Amino acid sequence: MTLRLRAWVGSPLDALRFTLRSRVAFRRGPPRLAHEPKDALFDYLPDDEVSLAEARERELRARYRLEPLYAQSTRLDYRDNVALLDALEALVGSRPLVARGAGPASVVDVGSKNFSYAFALERFFRRAIGDARGLAVLGVEVDGHVVYRDLRSRRDHAEAYAAQTGNPDVRYLVADFCELEAGPFDFATLLFPFMTRHALERWGLPARFFAPERLIERAAQLTPHGDLLVLSQTEEERDILVGIAGRVGLRVVATCPIPSKLVHYHAWTDDRHATRLHVG
Numbered sequence: 001m002t003l004r005l006r007a008w009v010g011s012p013l014d015a016l017r018f019t020l021r022s023r024v025a026f027r028r029g030p031p032r033l034a035h036e037p038k039d040a041l042f043d044y045l046p047d048d049e050v051s052l053a054e055a056r057e058r059e060l061r062a063r064y065r066l067e068p069l070y071a072q073s074t075r076l077d078y079r080d081n082v083a084l085l086d087a088l089e090a091l092v093g094s095r096p097l098v099a100r101g102a103g104p105a106s107v108v109d110v111g112s113k114n115f116s117y118a119f120a121l122e123r124f125f126r127r128a129i130g131d132a133r134g135l136a137v138l139g140v141e142v143d144g145h146v147v148y149r150d151l152r153s154r155r156d157h158a159e160a161y162a163a164q165t166g167n168p169d170v171r172y173l174v175a176d177f178c179e180l181e182a183g184p185f186d187f188a189t190l191l192f193p194f195m196t197r198h199a200l201e202r203w204g205l206p207a208r209f210f211a212p213e214r215l216i217e218r219a220a221q222l223t224p225h226g227d228l229l230v231l232s233q234t235e236e237e238r239d240i241l242v243g244i245a246g247r248v249g250l251r252v253v254a255t256c257p258i259p260s261k262l263v264h265y266h267a268w269t270d271d272r273h274a275t276r277l278h279v280g
Helices: 002-024 047-063 067-071 075-092 118-129 154-164 197-203 212-222 235-247
Strands: 105-110 135-141 170-174 187-191 227-232 251-257 273-278
Touching (some): 067 075, 067 118, 075 227, 075 273, 105 212, 118 135, 118 154, 154 170, 187 212, 212 227, 212 235, 227 235, 235 251
Parallel strands (some): 105 135, 105 187
Antiparallel strands (some): 227 273, 251 273
């Protein structure tokens, strides 16, 4: 009864807050990104697991040329980027990603939040398709006008993270992805999309944005003949995703668990899964 009351009361309030911040669209410009030393990066792990995490971090840093990120990032952001690369590698494995056509490859990232993982995302796809090909990445976030404690918006921070990649074709757009008129794209990434209403309400979005089937269907429409790479917080969310994929005509190429000791909240990742879907 309490949960139902909270949902009934919270949804109108969430809608009002969302409307206000969207209309104000407050901006101060991109901040200078904070930096923290990376000494003892995995000090939250038992001693016998630290060396494994350090070896994996060094491997990914070299493979994806993460030195600029290593030299200018917080420990949290850096670990999150490394963990994302680890998860995407586990999902793609030996099944290469193929971008059709001869021009630059393109990626749309759905629900980009503050885009703090833009560096890893850009480096992953750049390596997958080759530096000579060229790459454009568009991050799309419906709630990009949230104001943080530094009195800068989510969009301000996202633009700073996009600029850090050094690729001018990495951009961030505040928009409802389901209404987006863009593309076509070669790939779509959806990092922890809302597959349950509870997840959306915890994020503070109005109930009208809970449309998981519409979201996946729109991603497929904008990515004809391409792949959707999806990370899910739980097995339940992964199963919902797979069910939707079957209904909208997507093929499951691969799915795998992605627990990670590369982040300090590793206990929360034990039920995470990654899924690769093919369109067409």
